[in-house]
Amino acid sequence: xxxxxxxxxxxxxxxxxxxxxSHRLMLRAGMVRQxxxxxxxxxxxxxxxxxxxxxxxxxxxxxxxxxxxxxxxxQPADLWRESGRYDDYGKEMLRITDRHDRDxxxxxxxxxxxxxxxxxxxxxxxDVPQLxxxxxxxxxxxxxxRFGVMRGREFLMKDAYSxxxxxxxxxxxxxxxxxxxxxxxxxxxxxxxPMRADTGPIGxxxxxxxxxxxxxxxxxxxxxxxxxxxxxxxxxxxxxxxLDPRVTELTNxxxxxxxxxDPAACPVGEADLITARGIEVGHIFNFGxxxxxxxxxxxxxxxxxQVPVMMGSYGIGVSRLVGGIIEASHDDxxxxxxxxxxxxxxxxxNLRQGDDKTDAACEDAYAKLKxxxxxxxxxxxxxxxxxxxxxxxxxxxxxxLIIGPRGVANGVVELKRRATGERQELSLxxxxxxxxx
Ligand code: ATP
Ligand code: MG
Numbered sequence: 001x002x003x004x005x006x007x008x009x010x011x012x013x014x015x016x017x018x019x020x021x022s023h024r025l026m027l028r029a030g031m032v033r034q035x036x037x038x039x040x041x042x043x044x045x046x047x048x049x050x051x052x053x054x055x056x057x058x059x060x061x062x063x064x065x066x067x068x069x070x071x072x073x074x075q076p077a078d079l080w081r082e083s084g085r086y087d088d089y090g091k092e093m094l095r096i097t098d099r100h101d102r103d104x105x106x107x108x109x110x111x112x113x114x115x116x117x118x119x120x121x122x123x124x125x126x127d128v129p130q131l132x133x134x135x136x137x138x139x140x141x142x143x144x145x146r147f148g149v150m151r152g153r154e155f156l157m158k159d160a161y162s163x164x165x166x167x168x169x170x171x172x173x174x175x176x177x178x179x180x181x182x183x184x185x186x187x188x189x190x191x192x193x194p195m196r197a198d199t200g201p202i203g204x205x206x207x208x209x210x211x212x213x214x215x216x217x218x219x220x221x222x223x224x225x226x227x228x229x230x231x232x233x234x235x236x237x238x239x240x241x242x243l244d245p246r247v248t249e250l251t252n253x254x255x256x257x258x259x260x261x262d263p264a265a266c267p268v269g270e271a272d273l274i275t276a277r278g279i280e281v282g283h284i285f286n287f288g289x290x291x292x293x294x295x296x297x298x299x300x301x302x303x304x305x306q307v308p309v310m311m312g313s314y315g316i317g318v319s320r321l322v323g324g325i326i327e328a329s330h331d332d333x334x335x336x337x338x339x340x341x342x343x344x345x346x347x348x349x350n351l352r353q354g355d356d357k358t359d360a361a362c363e364d365a366y367a368k369l370k371x372x373x374x375x376x377x378x379x380x381x382x383x384x385x386x387x388x389x390x391x392x393x394x395x396x397x398x399x400x401l402i403i404g405p406r407g408v409a410n411g412v413v414e415l416k417r418r419a420t421g422e423r424q425e426l427s428l429x430x431x432x433x434x435x436x437x
Contacts, residue, residue, distance in 0.1 A: 001344065003379045007044050010391050020216045022326035023148030025335050029395045031322075038145025038153030045395065046322065048343040050156065053321050054135055056187045056340065057158045064180040064239055066131035066160050071113050073137055077103035079112040083294045092140045106139035111291050111313055114161045118309065119297035125165045128299060128309065129173055133160035135318060147216070149319045150279065150327075156319040162312040165299065167288070170310035174206060174286045175247040176239050177314040181210050181282050182232050182250075188321065189338025190328060192281055193227045195255045209257055210282035210316075214327040217277035223255035224268045279324045286312040335396030336419050345374035346435050347392045351385045351404030361408045365401055365428055372436045376401075393418070399435045 009030040018024040026032050031046025042050055058068065074096070080086035094106040107113070114132060122128065135158045145153050162173035178194060185192035190212050197209040211221050230250070237246055254268045266273065291297070292308035299309050317324075329336045337343070346369055350362040362378065369376035377397060379388045385404075392400055402414040407425070415431040416423045424431075 001375075001377050003377060004381050006377070008395070009043070010394060018148065020147050020150075020327070021330055022150065022216075022323040025326055025330060025394070026148055026323065029335060032149060038142060038151070040149055040152060040154075045343050049322050049337070049341055050319060052341045052343070053188060053325075054156070054158075054318050057184055057316055057318060058135065060180045060184040060187070061133050061158065061160060063183075064131070064176045066133045066177075066180075068134060069132055070134050071107075071110050071117075071136060073107055073139070074104050075107045075110075075113055077105055079116055079295075080105065083112050083115075083291055085112070092142065094139045094141055107136075108138055108140045109157075109313075109315075110134070110136075110159055111161070111311075112295070115291045115295045115297050115311070118161075118163055119292075119295060122163070122297075122299060122309075124300050125302060128163050128165050129169055130163040131160060131173060131176070132163075133158060133314070148323055150323040151218075152319065155317065158316040158318055160314040162314070164310045165301065165307070167310060170286055170288070170312055171206070172244060174284065174312050175243050177284050177312070178208065178247050178251075179232070179237060179239070179243060181284065181314075181316070182230075184316065185210065185212070185281065186232060188325060188341050190281070190321075190325060191228065193221070193223050193255045193278075194251070195221055195223065195257045195278075196260045197257050197283065198259045206286035206312075208251075208284050209280050210284075211257070211278035211280050212324055212328055213274075213276045213278050214324070215277055216327055217279040219278050219280060220258040221256070221276055221278040222258075222261045222266070223274050223276075224253050225272050225274050226253050227255060228274075279320070279327060280317070281321055281324050282314075282316040284312065284314040286310075330396070333390075334394035337396045337398060339398045342398050343395070344377040344397050345369070346376045346399035346401060347395075347397045348376055348378040349385075349388050349392060349400055349402045350378070350380055351388075351402065353380060353382050355405050357408050358403060358405050361413070361428070362403050365403060365413070365432070368428075368432055369401075369435065372432070374435060401431055401435070 011028045014024050015027045030043055032040040034040055077086055093108055096104045098104055138157045139154050142153055145151055164170035164173055192210040192212050194208040194210050197207045288310055289308040297309050298306045326335050348362055348366050352358045366376055366378045398418055400416040407413050412425045413428050413431050414425055
């Protein structure tokens with residue numbers, strides 16, 4: 001992409017309404033624009049990151065054997081009357097009436113809708129287990145929308161739902177999601193720790209919140225420092241055979257949210273206990289038959305009796321993650337994207353736009369990066385070098401390839417790694433080799 005033709009409206013001034021660093025940086029980098037409180041438009045740069053995160057989530061859901069579908073944002077109130085949540089949900093639910101005076105709502109979550117789909121089609125134990133998910137916009141009329149996309153009113157969530165014949169099987173589905181979540185967040189360059197959590201209004205007995213540590217986090221959390229060393233990226237866990245012992249092992253390493261943490265009963269000594277603030281990026285629940293019993297989603301067992309299907313639900317805050325990743329990875333100059341979610345793979349910075357030889361060298365580098373699939377952003381604007389450096393540091397692409405007349409005369413370019421600030425002078429080919437890896 002040529003920056004001179006792109007739509008990336010960066011701001012010099014820090015917008016005064018933004019209280020935390022990720023919100024400030026997202027506004028300054030031209031990633032989002034607030035439409036009204038807690039509701040945002042995603043501008044091209046922000047939208048690219050959102051889609052990258054969404055894709056990692058999708059790939060790990062698919063790997064765990066979940067099937068993607070797409071449910072609507074608008075739902076009929078009647079389904080929520082069946083489950084009993086229409087009145088319980090309160091003011092967070094945006095209630096709408098259509099032209100025929102029918103009660104509708106903008107979905108804050110989808111347990112009712114998916115249970116309705118399941119009960120219509122599935123009647124036998126032979127057709128479970130089943131894991132279904134979608135990635136769809138939700139609306140919750142939060143009392144205090146704040147921190148930009150981190151606590152919005154409209155936000156993008158991945159929500160998955162499991163259906164099983166009995167508790168043991170549903171625990172296995174839960175474990176699949178548990179492991180898929182650890183892998184998902186690791187692939188985004190995040191350390192997300194699963195914390196035993198209160199099951200709250202969704203109900204049920206088994207629940208974990210996945211929390212990334214950050215000073216601006218809304219929750220107080222406690223965990224064994226062993227979590228800092230867990231690294232599953234290289235593991236090739238088989239989702240069907242050796243999964244359950246692995247998850248049991250992991251869930252035995254202590255981690256708990258404030259509500260669940262009892263200092264008197266905590267098994268970890270003070271020296272090994274991390275006390276920190278954290279941001280919830282995912283939440284998984286096994287809630288048994290709460291919805292299936294109320295909504296009569298029953299399946300026939302091998303001995304021909306009818307039982308309500310056992311369910312679980314599994315959420316990831318896809319849009320919240322954009323802010324969460326920035327909270328976890330930034331410096332004074334701006335965002336430092338982990339390679340896997342960066343909006344572009346590398347920047348090409350032309351230090352003397354209009355100088356024939358420099359332009360030609362930049363075009364050459366740009367074409368080669370494109371051909372290698374790096375998706376480069378070429379800063380070809382007629383601007384001072386200082387302004388270009390500031391903007392490129394702000395938007396935080398992993399690599400900066402800096403090309404100016406002096407280097408071109410000597411047959412070298414400068415390569416800067418954004419995360420470390422390390423700079424090297426080397427030939428274009430050697431630089432490309434490092435970027436392409
Ligand atoms: P929170 O305690 O932060 O309000 P929650 O318990 O209400 O979250 P869930 O219902 O479990 O959240 O939703 C699943 C995920 O969706 C959460 O883990 C979070 O990442 C994301 N999420 C929830 N509410 C919001 C919001 N208002 N804005 C952005 N993301 C959200
Ligand atoms: Mg909430």
